[in-house]
Amino acid sequence: MQPNILVEQVAANLPAPIWFVQFFKALGFTLHAIPMNLWYAGLLIALWLHLRGNTHGQRFGARLLQQMPVIVAFGINLGIVPLLFLQLAYNRVFYPATILMAWFWLAIIALVTLAYYGVYAYAWGLRQQGNAMAAWRKAAGWCAAVFFLAVGFLFANGLSLTEHVDRWADLWKQHSVAGAATGTALNIGDPTLIPRWLLMFGLALGTTAVWLLVDATWFARNTVDEDYRRWAWSLAKKLYTVSAIWFAAAGSWYVYGTWHSAIRQTMFDWPWLPLTVATAVAPALPWALLMTAGFCNEKRLTLAAIALCQFGVLGLNATSRQVVQNLNLNPHLQLYTQPTAVQWSPLVMFLVVFVLGLGVVGWMVWQVAKSLPSPTR
Amino acid sequence: MHYPWWYVPHLTAPMLIAAISVLHVLISHYAVGGGLFLAVEVAHAYKTGNRAYLDYLQRHAKFFVLLTVVLGAVTGVGIWWTIGLSSPLATEVLIRTFVFGWATEYVFFVIELAAAFIFLYYWGRLTEKTHALIGWIYALAAWISLVLITGITAFMVNPGTWADGGSSQDFWTAFFNPQFLPQTIARTGGALLLSSLYVYLHASLTIRDAKLRDMIASRSARPACLGAVLITLGGIGWHFFLPPSAKDALAAAAPLNILVVLIFALTAVVFVLLYVGPYRNPGWLSPGFAASLCLFGIAAFSTGEFIREAVRKPFIIYNTVLSNQIYPEEVQKLRGIGYLEGGVWTKAFVKTHYPQAIVNDRIAGSELLKLPHQDRVALGEVLFQYHCNDCHAAQDGYSSLGRLLHGRSRELVRNSVDHLDSIYFMPPWAGTAEEAELITDYLMTINRPRPEGMRVGTETAEVK
DSSP states (O other), X not given: OOOOTTOOOOOSOBSSOHHHHHHHHHHHHHHHXXXXXXXXXXXXXXXXXXXXXXXXXXXXXXHHHHXXXXXXXXXXXXXXXXXXXXXXXXXXXXXXXXXXXXXXXXXXXHHHHHHHHHHHHHHHHHHHHGGGOOHHHHHHHHHHHHXXXXXXXXXXXHHHHHHOGGXXXXXXXXXXXXXXXXXXXXXXXXXXXXXXXXXXXXXXXXXXXXXXXXXXXXXXXXXXXXXXXXXXXXXXXXXXXXXXXXXXXXXXHHHHHHSOHHHHHHHTSTTTHHHXXXXXXXXHHHHHHHHHOOOOSXXXXXXXXXXXXXXXXXXXXXXHHHHHHHHHHTTTOOSTTSXXXXXXXHXXXXXXXXXXXXXXXXXXXXXXXXXXXXXTO | OOSOOBOOTTTOTHHHHHHHHHHHHHXXXXXXXXXXXXXXXXXXXXXXXXXXXXXXXXXXXXXXXXXXXXXXXXXXXXXXHHXXXXXXXXXXXXXXXXXXXXXXXXXXXXXXXXXXXXXXXXXXXXXXXXXXHHHHHHHXXXXXXXXXXXXXXXXXXXXXXXXXXXXXXXXXXXXXXXXXXXXXXXXXXXXXXXXXXXXXXXHHHHXXXXXXXXXXXXXXXXXXXXXXXXXXXXXXXXXXXXXXXXXHHHHHOHHHHHHHHHHHHXXXXXXXXXXXXXXXXXXXXXXXXXXXXXXXXXXXXXXXXXXXXXXXXXXXXXXXXXXTSOOGGGHHHHHHHOXXXXXXXXXXXXXXXXXXGEETTEEOHHHHHHSOHHHXXXXXXXXXXXXXXXXXXXXXXXXXXXXXXXXXXXXXXXXXXXXXXXXXXXXXXXXXXXXXXHHHHHHHHHOOOOOTTOOOSOSOTTTO
């Protein structure tokens, strides 16, 4: 591949080592993926269960919907980390790609705002009026779910376009006035777009399944009975099975149907082969744990292992995405030869504040854990 | 130049930043001041055992979370979105300079979020001491967020010695720029004042108990007055530490003259209303009075933000990035090789559409002038997009050139292009003489004729 003339290298210094940037970008994306998965697929499932589920389904739907405002808040916040580090080191490909689709990219803000309020409308309706909430609140919840799916589609557009710079020229020609982008392009001709979007939905189903168990076993431990927990494990098994199949199908389409042969060859060769294989088979581990865990009253350890494995699934996915992104961009963007002058003292300040911040949040969560039970529960 | 330009008809792309940031600022200052209000007042209500006040504070906390955590947070992300789309080069400089400032601010935002949710959702389920403490954790984290972000926004107005280059280009020199302290003081004051105005509006609309409403009016008047003092002090410092060009722009540009008078008038109205209203006569706090006070405050704030943006011209970051997305040190080079040649996307445009103008893989100025008139106009439009559209719409819209040039002759327009920076809040012309011809050709196509019917004493005898 020839370097694309539309990609210019940056002259300014990178303030952190490139490995540091990539580590926090992948870690941030993994942390963001947990809540994001819950609003991506979990919200749809919760709405459906609340509408058409049995007693337990309605109960879980209501619980997840009431948790959703907090989940969305943290999800948005955690999404800032990967975007910050993406803009730091990949700015010369990220900005042009998003400028080409600027109006759609900006629409994400409007859609997220509306979806966020939609989630609040539903959650507070449930809290105040229960199932008898006003129809507009129910409609707002469903609209929120659709908006979040649309946001996922737009993100998949922006990030696939960031990665595939060879698509820029055509889109620019079709969507420009006197050389200036009109911001109306969408990367829908990119064969990787749909499998990427679907792949994330498959992962989101799995994360929702694990959340269902975490909620039943920990958060709702004092308020649900054995029957509910049995139902939760049963549904989680089914949901995770669908997730694993979905992931395998979308992943195969993505890898074998859309990757450039050179990328596929690299990812299936040393040193990336173990990562590729691990990413592909990772969902099998939590799935196997789920399936083999016979129902018993005390299986928090198993659940902790399943949750940890799901975190690993998301982490491996983020790492593989990072590697593939780098491979696609390598001919065009000099990632590893950027001039670097590490800002040591601000970097240390950030790490110290990060650790202290975790401590403060941990202390607050501990206060919550020992708080009085809710009078409404 | 370094990035593709986003053409937003009539409005210009950077105006989208202004629209979102003004909305964000009006909420984010409340997120800081409102946090302090809740922390102080909840502790006071617990101490005095005032259940009615606690009930009100819980309702206010709900309103606070709904506004700040949702719209405040999303518009904050929205600013990231729009600056990346509209000013990518300046954003690149800011991120490469302040990435750890932003990352640190992000940690404080996580603390804010956790504290805000626990404060609201665990109301009545924590001990009074713990609940109040979590309120204070929120307030402190929110104020530190304000300090960290102010360091970055203040840098854009006056980066101080950082802009001199060399060893001074480190994070701390950039962060503790000359504008940092005055803006931090002013914004802290703004947060205190604005939050009191929101509290007044919310209390006047939701509280029936006159005694409780009067107490809130009276208690919130003190931080509001402190806020007013801090805004005044910070404002004086802000003006003192402005670069000379910004001070001159404030004095010379007619719209800014009006806005400065407006902000003084609006601020004075708010101060007077605060003093004669909630401070001296808490009973005056009707919904109408509170709404008027809030609207005056919002108008003053919005005007202040607009002035803060406008005085930076011709820079996005003073002495660092020019408003047309190039570095000042690139101007001489671009005057030599050409603006079209120097830009990644402009060169690609010429290569694609006018390969005949390419000689030895470079755009040849002489070849550009040989193009037919309509092609010269088309290339002139490219130059307009990448050199001018940051601040000027074309024929109609925000500060449109079609209207600014009204009836000027070709010679005058060409002369204006050559001497763009004779007006010091304009960037210099950064192209070749041939490119100046092309953009002049284009500008003449959008140049409107002089309005008819004017008699200024210079008309021809024939007309008379």
